[in-house]
Amino acid sequence: MQYSQYISGKFRQGSSEINYEVINPSTSEILGTLQFTSAQDIQEAIQSALQAYKVWAKTSAYDRSVKIRQIANLMYTRVDVIAEKISLELGKPLAEAKKEVQTAAEMFEWASEEARRIYGKTIAPRNPNMKQTVVYEPVGVVAAFSGWNAPAITPARKISAALAAGCSIVMKPSEETAGVALKIAEIIHELDFPKGLVNMVFGNPEEISNILCESTDVAMITFTGATSIGKSLAEKASKHLKKLTLELGGHAPVIICEDVDVDKVARAAVVSKYRNAGQVCTSPTRFLIHESIFADFCEKFTAHAKQIKVGSPLDGQTQMGPLKNSRRLAAIEQLVKNARELGAEISAGGERLEKLPGNFYAPTVIIQPNLDVDVNHIEPFGPIAILKSFTSLDEALQEANRLPFGLASYAFTQNFQYIQRISNEIESGVISINDWQASLPETPFGGVKDSGLGTEGGVEGIHEFLKIKTVRIAS
Structure with missing residues (x-):
């Protein structure tokens, strides 16, 4: 061209x-x-x-x-x-x-x-x-x-x-x-x-x-x-x-309550998270999962993440392509390195795909990183998902609002009282409940805070x- x-x-x-x-x-x-x-x-x-x-x-x-x-x-x-x-x-x-x-x-x-x-x-x-x-x-x-x-x-x-x-x-x-x-x-x-x-x-x-x-x-x-x-x-x-x-920028939280269909939500979460290799400002990143379903969700999310076919974007079977440039690749490698050094569990990915010629990185899942880990504060803008447990909705909302970002947020529950509280209390320009779509041509889209x-x-x-x-x- x-x-x-x-x-x-x-x-x-x-x-x-x-x-x-x-x-x-x-x-x-x-x-x-x-x-x-x-x-x-x-x-x-x-x-x-x-x-x-x-x-x-x-x-x-x-x-x-x-x-x-x-x-x-x-x-x-x-x-x-x-x-x-x-x-x-x-x-x-x-x-x-x-x-x-x-x-x-x-x-x-x-x-x-x-x-x-x-x-x-x-x-x-x-x-x-x-x-x-x-x-x-x-x-x-x-x-x-x-x-x-x-x-x-x-x-x-x-x-x-x-x-x-x-x-x-x-x-x-x-x-x-x-x-x-x-x-x-x-x-x-x-x-x-x-x-x-x-x-x-x-x-x-x-x-x-x-x-x-x-x-x-x-x-x-x-x-x-x-x-x-x-x-x-x-x-x-x-x-x-x-x-x-x-x-x-954003660092979108996802609150997943105890009443969800775990496999259904985990499967859809993986699709949404690794869309465009996570290089989406509204990409779900900080998954906050109720402690009663945490182990089951982590197992299913990790399994689905490992099944993602990474390769040439022109191959009809490919589900995730490369990172856009070497800068993003280096940033993702540094975030994963920092998580490893601070003892976080990496249940999937965590490595560059050397067999592929471009900027390919494996879909990565980090479980229960402590607050000292950089990826808890820095938007990864790449194929990294963070899975953390919560005990109460108060705790989940506090964590969702902890960062100075408020572009997109997600939540999954059938509990009407939870839906009301999440809708009212999350500090975000867009809140999508029981759905992964953050914006459409006909809906207003914008962030709050930073x-x-x-x-x-x-x-x-x-x-x-x-x-x-x-x-x-x-x-």
């Missing part, structure tokens, strides 16, 4: 002298070379987005809806092509990759429908000769940043909501999965949107973020990624009081890209 920038409606090479190699994590082979963007390129992207915004913001909601729906329709026809690109660049098994593309297309479809439903309101005046209304307007040019772990979903979520609201966007997807984002750009390019409405720039993250955050022509920053980077972006954005949404600011998805996610104007007219 020819990797490139997408600026002002054109696919072209960046004007920086720096070249970046996109690597296949399954084979360590080079998929292609990407020439980085320069400061001049980024400024051009901002200016083209500004000009496109002036046109798009005046486009009727109906027409915006029709155009965005066309993106979804084309994406549905290209599921296989985009999914293969995800498998090659990220290492996600092909079946999972197809589901991701399907969801990304649904995000455009949902946004197209909601573009027609951005309603204002009338407020009863104190004076009968006065009219008071509230209208919602697009915020302006949006700067968006996304990581590599959901290379179709995350750009789709940001682009679709921005376009539905009437905004333009300068998107910096991850260079590591640049080809997936460019597939979305190709679809937009074919549909004859205003030139510059959607731009994609790839390059030095700090340089790009500095320029976008400092530009007075950029009205909003939206970021998905690590908490530390999100806080840095928030500081930069605050200098110009830009609107901001942040979807940051897991984020603002919301993506659903009607609420589109409203993040709008500003409120009160209009008072006296007759």
